[in-house]
Amino acid sequence: MLAKRIIPCLDVDHGRVKKGVNFVNLTDVGDPTEIAAAYEEQGADELVFLDITATNEKRKAIVDTIEKVASQVFMPLTVGGGIHSVDDMQRLLKAGADKVAVNSAAVTNPELITEGAEKFGSQCIVLAIDSKWDAEAGRYVVYVNGGRKATDLDVIEWAKQGVAAGAGELLVTSMDKDGTKSGFDLKLYQALTAAVNVPIIASGGCGKLEHFTEVFDETDVDAALAASVFHFGELTISDVKQTLREDGVIVR
Template identity: 75%
Template sequence: MLAKRIIPCLDVADGHVKKGVNFVHLTDVGDPVAIAAAYQQQGADELVFLDISATNEQRKTMAALVEQVSAQVFMPLTIGGGISSVADMQRLLKAGADKVAINSAAVADPALIQAGAEKFGNQCIVVAIDAAWDATAQQYRVYTHGGRQATDLDAIAWAKQAVALGAGELLVTSMDRDGTKAGFDLSLYQALGAAVKVPIIASGGAGGLADFVAVFQQSPVDGALAASVFHYGELTISDVKQALRQKAVVVR
């Protein structure tokens, strides 16, 4: 059995790490380079770095900042935000990223997934999906542009299409749970796990140790991503791993 991964997320805007609730009300957390180095020391398995304002500001992810972060960490680094071409992917991979995450651009042009996978390999291409439950349609609806624009896409169907095009991993955020600390949306990840056979990273809702245990015991996800509980020192990576080991969940 592959070890489950614990992954802090750095949402960056204006050069600083930010955190909000349900994708809004962002507050400043601190310097991304220093925070990344701290997570390296704590034993994080990977780090996700999302330039959350790049797409809406129609600019590219800051490669210089990626270089600074990658110089501080020696774990896999996934970079997302403002990536809209294979050239953007190449620039960030050269800056130190191990994987690139695409969201809005992939929805706008699904062929970008295939083009990236063909050039860099499936393992480099992470499709990020921001999803919220639509009670009227009885489906998880995909949102783009940092959660600001609703699409007509069903998240489960889009996940299957993304994998068919070459996505090697899915990073799926429950917008309903984002920043709420109410626990991961287990129904979402159970449905995704039944639909695709690539690694899935669960994001949105981590509030305590029991939430990490639940998402690994009750859904087939491969990694759990969290931000605020780690940023504000409510939990450490080692706290989470110890709790998981006690519940016989295999971690590094």
């Protein structure tokens, strides 16, 4: 059994780390380079860097900030935001990213996933999905543009399509749970892990140590991502790993 990964996330807006609730009311958390260095020291398994306003503002991700962050970390670094072409992917990989995450642009142009996988390998292409439960339709719906715009895509079907197109990993954020600290959306990840056979990173809703154990015990996800609990010092990565070990979950 592969060791489970604990991944902090930097949501970056114009060079500053921000955090909100349900994708709105963003608060400034600090400098991404300093925060990345702290997570390296704490023993994070990977780091995700998302330029959360790049797509909405129709601009590229901030390469100089990514270069600074990459210089501070030796763990794998996934970067997303403002990626519309294979050239954009190449730019981020040259800046120090190990993997690139595509979201809105992949919905508009699923070929982008295939092109990226063919050029850099599937292991390099992460399909990021922002998911929201639609009670009326009884399904999870894909949102794009930083969670601002609903699509008509079903999350589970889009995940299958993305994997078939060449995505080597899924980063799935529950917008319903984002920033609420009420626990991960277990039903969402149970449905996803039953549908696809690539690693899945669960994101959104973590607030306590037991939430990490719960998502690994109740679903087959490979990694758990959190932001605010780490940013504000409520939990440390070493606390999380210690608790998981005590609870019988294999971690690095």
